[in-house]
């Protein structure tokens with residue numbers, strides 16, 4: 320029933336940024352080459368995610384908003400096998416629809432006609448034909464309008480937007496081959512060009528250096544940060560000691576190119592964005608005493624390791640991972656970053 324649905328939805332949907340995360344993941348899963356995110360008042364009033372992905376037919380649109388419907392069975396197997404998947408067992412759109420006014424418009428790439436469907440506080444409407452380009456647009460208005468306690472818990476527009484920005488930035492960095500843009504209250508915040516190639520970041524960095532990653536960093540963090548970034552290029556093959564990690568690649572900032580307040584740390588394990596206190600500590604440790612108090616470096620790091628040695632906390636809202644060998648991972652990642660800084664004489 321509706322109350323149970325709303326309570327369950329709260330598990331997936333905590334704030335505007337969690338909605339944005341689910342929608343952007345769906346777009347990337349749908350093979351989009353362009354994903355445009357626009358939010359109003361930190362996402363509290365409106366969220367719109369538009370993609371040029373595979374799209375959905377009228378039947379698929381209707382199924383998409385039903386609880387536990389997913390077209391991604393393979394990903395669930397992935398999730399159980401090791402580091403995660405995008406999406407979460409078909410719960411996201413149903414959960415978002417239960418606590419907002421949700422409108423979806425979609426047209427399959429090879430389809431003739433588009434369709435539109437709305438869900439209001441869990442009530443699923445009938446789909447109707449609508450003119451739209453190939454791909455999908457999802458609009459989420461008035462998040463938590465029917466759950467006042469949650470609505471009240473949301474922070475200021477600026478804080479909610481910070482969370483949205485962090486999420487969209489992660490996906491932009493993780494997918495240099497996708498043109499990702501972000502707009503807040505009608506102003507463009509950043510846009511990547513998607514020219515970083517279609518291959519996963521780790522294989523691309525292996526063959527082509529971190530040039531593409533640097534251009535994506537330039538788009539999201541600006542020129543000053545991008546130019547100060549130092550290449551991290553570390554492989555287990557180059558060290559004699561046993562290590563739980565296969566490789567660490569990416570970019571970290573000059574110890575003086577830091578920012579106060581929030582952290583600009585993006586870590587990916589086997590190409591999936593994750594958070595892990597071990598990785599965070601490893602990076603901060605590598606800078607040793609070089610960081611001013613309350614200043615944080617920028618880092619974008621892709622860590623490769625045996626998926627069987629990573630535990631994913633399969634809570635839908637979190638991407639927190641743990642490693643079988645926490646201290647071994649920390650040591651190796653820290654070493655990789657130190658080596659990169661040393662090579663630049665920093």
Ligand code: ADP
Pocket residue numbers: 341345346349370372373374375382383384388389390391405406407408409410411412413455
């Ligand atoms: P999940 O991603 O775990 O499958 P969701 O509730 O996020 O669950 O989405 C349900 C289904 O809706 C997806 O499996 C997919 O088939 C479809 N879908 C959602 N968003 C899109 C999109 N942007 N483009 C194409 N299909 C989509």
Ligand code: MG
Pocket residue numbers: 341344345405406407409411412
């Ligand atoms: Mg999903």
